[in-house]
Amino acid sequence: MKVSVIGTGYVGVVTGTCLAELGNSVTCIDVVKEKVDAINAGKTPIFEPGLEELIGKNLRAGRMKATLELAKAVLESEVTFICVGTPPKEDGSSDLSFIRKAAEGIGKAIAGKKEYHVVVVKSTVPPGTSESIIPILEKESRKKAGEGFGVAMNPEFLREGNAVKDFMEPDRVVIGGLSDKDVGIVAKLYAPFEGKHSVMRTNLRTAEMIKYASNSFLATKISFINEIANVCEKLEIDVLDVAKGIGLDSRIGPKFLNAGLGYGGSCFPKDVDALRHVAKQNGCEPELLDCVVKVNKQQAKKAIDYLKKALGDLNGKKIAVLGIAFKPDTDDIREAPAIRIINWLLEEKAIVTAFDPEAMGNAKKTLKGIVYAKDEYDCVNGADAMLVVTEWKQFGEMDLQKAKNTMKQAVIVDGRRIIDAKKAKASGFKYYGVGMKNE
Numbered sequence: 001m002k003v004s005v006i007g008t009g010y011v012g013v014v015t016g017t018c019l020a021e022l023g024n025s026v027t028c029i030d031v032v033k034e035k036v037d038a039i040n041a042g043k044t045p046i047f048e049p050g051l052e053e054l055i056g057k058n059l060r061a062g063r064m065k066a067t068l069e070l071a072k073a074v075l076e077s078e079v080t081f082i083c084v085g086t087p088p089k090e091d092g093s094s095d096l097s098f099i100r101k102a103a104e105g106i107g108k109a110i111a112g113k114k115e116y117h118v119v120v121v122k123s124t125v126p127p128g129t130s131e132s133i134i135p136i137l138e139k140e141s142r143k144k145a146g147e148g149f150g151v152a153m154n155p156e157f158l159r160e161g162n163a164v165k166d167f168m169e170p171d172r173v174v175i176g177g178l179s180d181k182d183v184g185i186v187a188k189l190y191a192p193f194e195g196k197h198s199v200m201r202t203n204l205r206t207a208e209m210i211k212y213a214s215n216s217f218l219a220t221k222i223s224f225i226n227e228i229a230n231v232c233e234k235l236e237i238d239v240l241d242v243a244k245g246i247g248l249d250s251r252i253g254p255k256f257l258n259a260g261l262g263y264g265g266s267c268f269p270k271d272v273d274a275l276r277h278v279a280k281q282n283g284c285e286p287e288l289l290d291c292v293v294k295v296n297k298q299q300a301k302k303a304i305d306y307l308k309k310a311l312g313d314l315n316g317k318k319i320a321v322l323g324i325a326f327k328p329d330t331d332d333i334r335e336a337p338a339i340r341i342i343n344w345l346l347e348e349k350a351i352v353t354a355f356d357p358e359a360m361g362n363a364k365k366t367l368k369g370i371v372y373a374k375d376e377y378d379c380v381n382g383a384d385a386m387l388v389v390t391e392w393k394q395f396g397e398m399d400l401q402k403a404k405n406t407m408k409q410a411v412i413v414d415g416r417r418i419i420d421a422k423k424a425k426a427s428g429f430k431y432y433g434v435g436m437k438n439e
């Protein structure tokens, strides 16, 4: 099928590339020229393992291109995916202005089109949003929904760092539609998945709610294990063993039970807040989700508590922060716990050196007043403590003896339990980890 994709952020570029890989002819659209140029040059505008190869392959096969010209790309396609951002507003609600703008553009573009066109919202949006763009599309296109065009909602569940695999081998595909016809047209794009992966057909609002409920549930799992970790610590029980023990229960499952310094990223904080906002707007008190957020906010502070326990006053102490991205295998630092932690360290007048394998470029744009290191060893050189904030594999594989030889004090605060505590102690480190017996 001929597909246009509006927005080439994480979701848009992965959606466009993977739909091309499935054999469709895809045009990716953005307002940022650098992103469009990058894609047309076979480069990925975001860091995502495996994506660049796939972009190059599909460009060469003539199945994929990028453009700044929305109207032409939409007109020449049968289905348009809206993958623009839905950032949080001050009150926790979602800013839907990018969605409306995209809908206006699509409406204008299809005004002169004879064939039926399906508009698919892929961005994460509050229930009711996909219905709310119908009047915009009708006004701009002077067509009636269900006659001249259709509307569908197809939430995206990809995880940054694993996005290509998540798209190509999903646990499920959810397609909500204004009508069975619209759902059916979108389902055709996912036909290669039939029999291998579940494709759930539903209405627009349910599809929107499934996405919010999924992210809120995962955030709840993280705050739950963090709360358990804090109790474990007091009782000198290792939360890793507890997580393993409960994760073996098939009703619970082992994923999202890694105790640490809390969740971040562009999705969980914003989606949980948006769902809380939607709940309140509709007369419900989201008490559980309020606590999930509260636990998460407190959890990052544990990094400072451990450092103070190990070093006393942090004024003038040199802290090596390992990891800035909100999780490994991404360069995304949106709502990353590291940002809050580094700012608290600076308030405490600590001297901060930081390193991240992929997020240095993004970090340098927003985080000032710190030193950026070349690698993890350069980062810990002369430090009073190393603080692991993001669980990059290479931090867990560090040569601890080599690190210790250049550090001022042998202290590890492992906010993600990625460094082997026994090995660290055997190498002469004082080791502090979330959810275990600490010194």
Ligand SMILES: NC(=O)c1ccc[n+]([C@@H]2O[C@H](COP(=O)([O-])OP(=O)(O)OC[C@H]3O[C@@H](n4cnc5c(N)ncnc54)[C@H](O)[C@@H]3O)[C@@H](O)[C@H]2O)c1
Binding pocket: 006, 007, 008, 009, 010, 011, 012, 029, 030, 031, 032, 035, 070, 083, 084, 085, 086, 098, 101, 102, 105, 122, 123, 124, 125, 156, 157, 158, 159, 160, 266, 267
């Ligand atoms: N990042 C994720 O892991 C993830 C996962 C699932 C769902 N989502 C959801 O998907 C949506 C997009 O997220 P993202 O992280 O890809 O966002 P992003 O901010 O990285 O990218 C959005 C892109 O849309 C472009 N854009 C905005 N308005 C446009 C317009 N009118 N025409 C053309 N391009 C336009 C921007 O320039 C930008 O490149 C959000 O609702 C998000 O919540 C994100």
